[in-house]
Amino acid sequence: xxxxxxFFIALFFVLFLPTVAASQDLILADxxxxxxxxxxxxxxxxxxxxxxxxxxxxxxxxxxxxSPSVILKDVNTAKAxxxxxxxxxxxxxxxxxxxxxxxxxxxxxxFYDTDTAIVNVLFVNDPPVADxxxxxxxxxxxxxxxxxxxxxxxxDDPLTYAWSFTSQPPGSFATLSDSNAEKPTFxxxxxxxxxxxxxxxxxxVNSDPDSxxxxxxxxxxxANAVLDPPPAGxxxxxxxxxxxxxxxxxxxDDPLTYAWSFTSQPPGSFATLSDSNAEKPTFxxxxxxxxxxxxxxxxxIVDSESNSANIVTGNFLPIADAGSDxxxxxxxxxxxxxxxxxxxDDAIQSYSWEQTVGPRVALSDGDKVQASFxxxxxxxxxxxxxxxxxxxxxxxxxxASDSTDVTxxxxxxDNPGAxxxxxxxxxxxxxxxKFK
Numbered sequence: 001x002x003x004x005x006x007f008f009i010a011l012f013f014v015l016f017l018p019t020v021a022a023s024q025d026l027i028l029a030d031x032x033x034x035x036x037x038x039x040x041x042x043x044x045x046x047x048x049x050x051x052x053x054x055x056x057x058x059x060x061x062x063x064x065x066x067s068p069s070v071i072l073k074d075v076n077t078a079k080a081x082x083x084x085x086x087x088x089x090x091x092x093x094x095x096x097x098x099x100x101x102x103x104x105x106x107x108x109x110x111f112y113d114t115d116t117a118i119v120n121v122l123f124v125n126d127p128p129v130a131d132x133x134x135x136x137x138x139x140x141x142x143x144x145x146x147x148x149x150x151x152x153x154x155x156d157d158p159l160t161y162a163w164s165f166t167s168q169p170p171g172s173f174a175t176l177s178d179s180n181a182e183k184p185t186f187x188x189x190x191x192x193x194x195x196x197x198x199x200x201x202x203x204x205v206n207s208d209p210d211s212x213x214x215x216x217x218x219x220x221x222x223a224n225a226v227l228d229p230p231p232a233g234x235x236x237x238x239x240x241x242x243x244x245x246x247x248x249x250x251x252x253d254d255p256l257t258y259a260w261s262f263t264s265q266p267p268g269s270f271a272t273l274s275d276s277n278a279e280k281p282t283f284x285x286x287x288x289x290x291x292x293x294x295x296x297x298x299x300x301i302v303d304s305e306s307n308s309a310n311i312v313t314g315n316f317l318p319i320a321d322a323g324s325d326x327x328x329x330x331x332x333x334x335x336x337x338x339x340x341x342x343x344x345d346d347a348i349q350s351y352s353w354e355q356t357v358g359p360r361v362a363l364s365d366g367d368k369v370q371a372s373f374x375x376x377x378x379x380x381x382x383x384x385x386x387x388x389x390x391x392x393x394x395x396x397x398x399x400a401s402d403s404t405d406v407t408x409x410x411x412x413x414d415n416p417g418a419x420x421x422x423x424x425x426x427x428x429x430x431x432x433x434k435f436k
Contacts (some may be wrong), residue, residue: 234314
């Protein structure tokens with residue numbers, strides 16, 4: 001009885017099973033239900049509910065419709081898988097077919113069945129990623145350019161930008177040129193640290209914020225060396241030159257220290273600064289020439305570049321003194337004396353005597369401090385005045401002049417009858433008298 005039953009069962013499988021399966025009264029291959037997933041999800045295709053598992057010899061999965069194509073894993077097992085592809089806002093539908101192979105041992109009968117499953121992939125908007133750019137180090141007064149061009153969106157949506165300060169140093173009034181630009185700018189106005197945040201939006205959702213830090217570096221100070229006050233004319237020997245470094249500056253507002261020094265002095269000068277570390281030192285001009293004084297300031301971290309003040313001493317005009325006016329007799333020896341001429345800066349370098357009025361006389365040593373001549377012989381009762389000008393020149397070529405008068409009398413005018421009786425008188429023996 002048992003053997004007969006097995007025979008009829010086998011006969012059923014051989015004769016009737018394919019026909020029943022074909023008429024869909026009996027489901028053999030089962031690819032599982034249709035699915036709806038998000039892009040990027042892991043999708044499992046499940047054929048484990050296919051009928052008559054004891055007679056299944058093989059499974060085979062393949063994509064038969066839709067795009068894009070995906071990479072299936074474990075295609076020869078009951079359960080295959082794939083990663084849902086990235087799709088556009090419209091999404092996509094993918095079709096997968098399962099083929100199941102059967103083997104019936106009593107008669108050695110082999111056949112297969114197929115089934116399909118549809119996977120609908122939905123678009124998922126991914127948030128954009130903000131990139132505020134690298135941190136920067138700048139100096140005060142520099143213009144900082146921010147850069148959000150590294151921001152991105154995997155969906156390739158156009159981005160909008162929103163920049164804002166999240167931290168500024170005390171006293172800063174820095175503002176962004178355009179808080180919605182991809183690359184806004186701002187001017188660093190005080191020392192300290194600035195933090196600027198960027199958030200981007202893809203039209204649907206904001207990114208997480210990203211920040212950039214701008215650290216200000218120490219700016220070197222600037223030295224400014226001048227005379228205080230600047231002279232209306234020149235500085236002369238004996239004057240006190242007052243230097244002024246108060247115009248020196250530091251954009252970081254650091255306190256400054258001062259270092260003054262002579263870089264050039266005229267030959268023979270022993271001038272020294274009253275205090276080389278003062279803001280406003282002085283020195284006494286001791287010789288004619290040019291003095292160059294250098295100033296370097298320090299902000300506690302770095303020295304400035306040097307700045308110099310040039311002090312050019314003025315040359316005092318010499319003073320010419322041609323001596324007192326004189327009265328003398330004819331044929332007397334006259335001495336012109338310019339020894340009282342002077343120059344405050346240095347010695348007189350040259351003398352020049354010149355006759356400008358009166359009968360021409362022979363002047364000896366006309367280029368010396370003292371010149372001389374012999375008074376001319378006059379007629380009885382005659383008196384003449386001879387005028388001489390002394391010009392002195394100092395080392396700088398500056399000149400000054402003075403004049404002196406020499407009045408010459410005939411001997412008879414002051415001594416009536418002195419020449420009578422044929423008496424010869426040597427007038428040189430009488431000398432001369434001075435008048436002024």
